[in-house]
Amino acid sequence: MIYTVTFNPSLDYIVSVNDFKLGLTNRTSSELILPGGKGINVSTVLMNLGIKSRALGFVAGFTGREIVSELEKLGVQSEFITIDSGVSRINVKLKSVDGTEINGRGPDIDGKSLDKLMDKLDRLENGDVLFLSGSIPECIPDDIYSRIMAMLKGRGITVVVDATRELLMNVLEYRPFLIKPNNHELGEIFGVELSSRAEVVPYARALQKKGAVNVLVSMAGEGAVLVAGDGQVYESEAPKGKLVNGVGAGDSMVAGFMAGWLEKNDYRHAFYMGLAAGSASAFSEYLATKEEIGKVYNEAVNRLQKA
Template identity: 45%
Template structure:
């Protein structure tokens, strides 16, 4: 089974208008409300791929009920800890420029945190647990060290989709996959990375520090997979980018869902690229038919 851990889920409130003018009344042209959170996005794409998962983390209030109902409507398994305060709302304003206003999220009590730890302690060596996104403000991202350790103690594999120091800290647990983009990779090592060879060399450092597979997403310039055996480059696919929210999560889902069954990191890369690209070219997370269409366009070469 694949478990996805989203410690600070959200409702993503998408607002579209031609232009945002500060200090004035702005009238939207259209809006959408989606269940959000990086781990939740992974579960939603896995479901489209026909892969079962169980989404866990913290949910509370009427906003948490919206998230719960949305996941159940898609047939996704859930096992969240109920909290006292409302799950957050993130506002994504799509105008002449994209602007985001992200909610703070609930305060997690020690008892609620312990309840989540008990759930994670039930995973087995047959499972993969995806940790993704930021933690609630009163816990801080350092809490991932405790949660990942619990999962690894049960023999499960972990996928860690973090940035910066949180990603570096996760490498001690030998994650099955980490997936920074090339800008995040450069920030980790204090470099500006534009050349493919330079990106490859820095990605190998993450491998040496503990990661089993490293994917570097490069937006419109393709993606790089570094493994202990070889490095592979997925050529970019042309199309109109409509949605940057969830593309990286979709890539994680495609890789994790494939590698559990195929044990082939190159095939997993192809599905990861297909899912991530299809979402980038969609208004919401990509549908299966479009993912399959993009999969046929994925070209991977060994470097």
């Protein structure tokens, strides 16, 4: 079974505002409310590709109930733990001002609720896949990802970690199967600026030496690089298309990569599935469908064969 963990899920209120003006009343030209959070995004893309997963994490209040309800409508299985106080967050994504977001805080997660999640994860078995995605609330210990991986060590569970800084660095000793920093996050770790695909390779290899089996680096318009567990480096420019919505593109890349890997156990196929899924979501209003991912995948592979 595949599991995703989202510690602080949200309702994403995605809006467009024509000619946005700071300090004045603005009216939306389009609106969309969707369940959000990196693990939820992974589960949604996997579901779109016909792969079942179970979304874990915490929800609270009326927004938490709506998150669960919306996931049910999408066909995503969930098993969230309900927090007795507070409300799950609402994140505002302003599409017409690139990259502008206002993210809510979310509920405080008490120790008893955290223990319930750990108990659920403790039931994972050999052959299961676990995605640990995104940041964690301030109320959660910052070593939580490494604690989870320490608990599961030696059980034959494939773990994917999409996190930054200490959350990421602390898990490397437990040999996660896949990590996915972007080029800016990778540069922050080593105190450098990385702008080309060639530049990221030695730093991705450095994370591999620290324990990561595969390092997949997303680079927006520059494409992506995979330093793979077989010693090979796979890299590609970004597929061509119009950027519509960048929210969830990185999560889609992680989901696409693992879908490709589970399908064929082939790094090249997994890499291009990840690249295609990330790009297809960026070209879509929401997370990409199987058909959209397949179209971008075919275009990317055909371009490679002609090169």
